[in-house]
Amino acid sequence: MRIDVLTTFPEMFATEPPAALGVSIPARAVKAGLVSIHATDVRDYTENKHRKTDDRPFGGGPGMVMMCQPLWDAVAAVEKAEATPTTRILLTPQGAPLTQVIVEKLAAKPRLLLIAGHYEGIDERVIEALAPMEISIGDYVLSGGELAAMVLIDAVVRLMPGALGDEESAGQDSFSAAAVPISKKESVERRLLDCPHFTKPREWMGQTVPEVLLSGDHGKIAAWRLEQRLSRTKARRPDLLP
Numbered sequence: 001m002r003i004d005v006l007t008t009f010p011e012m013f014a015t016e017p018p019a020a021l022g023v024s025i026p027a028r029a030v031k032a033g034l035v036s037i038h039a040t041d042v043r044d045y046t047e048n049k050h051r052k053t054d055d056r057p058f059g060g061g062p063g064m065v066m067m068c069q070p071l072w073d074a075v076a077a078v079e080k081a082e083a084t085p086t087t088r089i090l091l092t093p094q095g096a097p098l099t100q101v102i103v104e105k106l107a108a109k110p111r112l113l114l115i116a117g118h119y120e121g122i123d124e125r126v127i128e129a130l131a132p133m134e135i136s137i138g139d140y141v142l143s144g145g146e147l148a149a150m151v152l153i154d155a156v157v158r159l160m161p162g163a164l165g166d167e168e169s170a171g172q173d174s175f176s177a178a179a180v181p182i183s184k185k186e187s188v189e190r191r192l193l194d195c196p197h198f199t200k201p202r203e204w205m206g207q208t209v210p211e212v213l214l215s216g217d218h219g220k221i222a223a224w225r226l227e228q229r230l231s232r233t234k235a236r237r238p239d240l241l242p
């Protein structure tokens with residue numbers, strides 16, 4: 001998969017340590033050639049001598065608005081760089097909330113073009129002309145779409161076959177889980193929160209590990225974990241239950 005990002009802060013998308021995409025699973029996916037990440041500076045497509053990408057809003061009010069022309073030309077140039085068609089995505093608090101279902105759909109695309117706005121907003125006419133999917137990562141305000149774009153990249157890249165090591169993928173849903181028909185029971189289970197986890201030592205600060213996890217009875221352990229997932233989801237995120 002190829003991921004292009006349009007931003008005025010391309011340095012945020014470095015893929016060498018200590019950048020966010022330069023460590024852990026995203027870095028491994030890049031090194032393994034499962035994904036390539038190309039950040040493009042929208043400023044390179046400005047046509048004014050100050051390389052300004054934004055201007056004051058018509059109608060007045062605070063903040064600046066990203067202008068149509070630099071963004072439009074940047075999209076055209078980046079898309080021309082390779083023939084693979086892009087899925088255009090604008091990161092914006094006005095977008096649809098990002099979910100694992102959306103992440104799984106995006107992971108199946110050959111090429112994503114992420115647009116990270118960094119001002120009060122973007123001129124509505126260029127949004128209309130580009131017709132991107134609009135995605136938000138939650139109901140809070142970030143200074144720009146860059147961190148949201150990185151969240152999306154991380155979530156997508158870890159689904160690429162081969163991105164997770166054996167230990168990380170153990171117990172995870174398979175890449176194709178959403179595409180193959182699954183039972184109602186399975187589809188409910190996929191939405192549950194995770195169960196609590198424990199490792200050595202058996203006792204820490206007077207607290208012991210639940211006895212069932214030491215029993216060696218795999219049936220009992222699986223039942224206990226499912227029960228924990230259900231009770232936690234009921235208590236913490238009842239909105240996830242059908």
Ligand code: 6GU
Pocket residue numbers: 090091092093135136137138139140141142143144145148149
């Ligand atoms: Cl995608 N952008 C910004 N600026 N803030 C956000 C967001 C995106 N998602 C949640 N908050």
